[in-house]
Amino acid sequence: MRKIGLIGGLSWTSTARYYQIINQAVARARGGLSSAPVLIESLNFADVARSASADDWDSASRELIGAAQRLETAGAETLLICANSMHKVYDAVAAAVGVPIIHIAEVVGDKMNADGVKSAALIGTRNVMTEKFYRQRLVAHGVSLLPADMKLADRIDTIVYDELVLGKATRESERFMKSELTDIAKQNVQAVILACTELEMIVDVKANVLPIYDCTNIHAMAGARFILSE
Structure with missing residues (x-):
């Protein structure tokens, strides 16, 4: 090996x-x-x-x-x-x-391309959700992304840096993410990209309305x- x-x-x-x-x-x-x-x-x-x-x-x-x-x-x-x-x-x-x-964005883009996914919501910390270094690589794979939700980005930053990186996963944050993902599913997208390696701690990637591409996995x-x- x-x-x-x-x-x-x-x-x-x-x-x-x-x-x-x-x-x-x-x-x-x-x-x-x-x-x-x-x-x-x-x-x-x-x-x-x-x-x-x-x-x-x-x-x-x-x-x-x-x-x-x-x-x-x-x-x-x-x-x-x-x-x-x-x-x-x-x-x-x-x-x-x-x-x-x-x-990481290249292998995620490759998988989405292989699955025929053309539209998605990108969920992660502020710089991942808003800056070109990550978004452009996904777009280059033919994936159209929803505009960044700044309020969601700020809340995720708080959850990640105040809780998840410390090994804490709260029920409140789990409920918040479930609610946000339900709202995203109502928009015109085929999938969600979970682009934060800690978010898997509070998101059940197999139990959502939309397919979730877990970047960590x-x-x-x-x-x-x-x-x-x-």
Whole structure:
């Protein structure tokens, strides 16, 4: 099996989910006691989040570049950045290493394209919902996106950074997301893109009116396929 590297700690809760999904996929494919050869560079999210919130993306980029280079040196053959929002610095990180980095929006776009989905609502933290670095890659796959809902983006930021990254999943936030997804289903879209690696903690991706493309699962499974590829 091929070895991959995870740039994690963005937050630790979602990194744990990546590790679980990848190992479960490898175990299913290989059977027995098989598990995945994975390297994890778990960053201090407090440092990275501080850079992002202060709009100091150069500092965030340096943190991720350092992690990527250490993983490459340790033998990782491809890398995953285990956060949607941190793909804002994807290009800089990818240019700093000699191994490929699997882009989360690219694999989500590929799957939606294969499924024939042409319209969707993008749900995530503010920078993912509003900025071009993420939206443009999905649009390039032929997916038309609803305009960003700024009130929803602000509420999701609060839920993610005050609760989910700390490992807290409240009933109030679960009810809020269920209500929002019900409202989105009334609009002219075919699917919802769950573009925040922590939101799976409060959204049942299999029990909604619209199909939900869970970016965490799709991205992690892309990593598992790389591990299992010849």
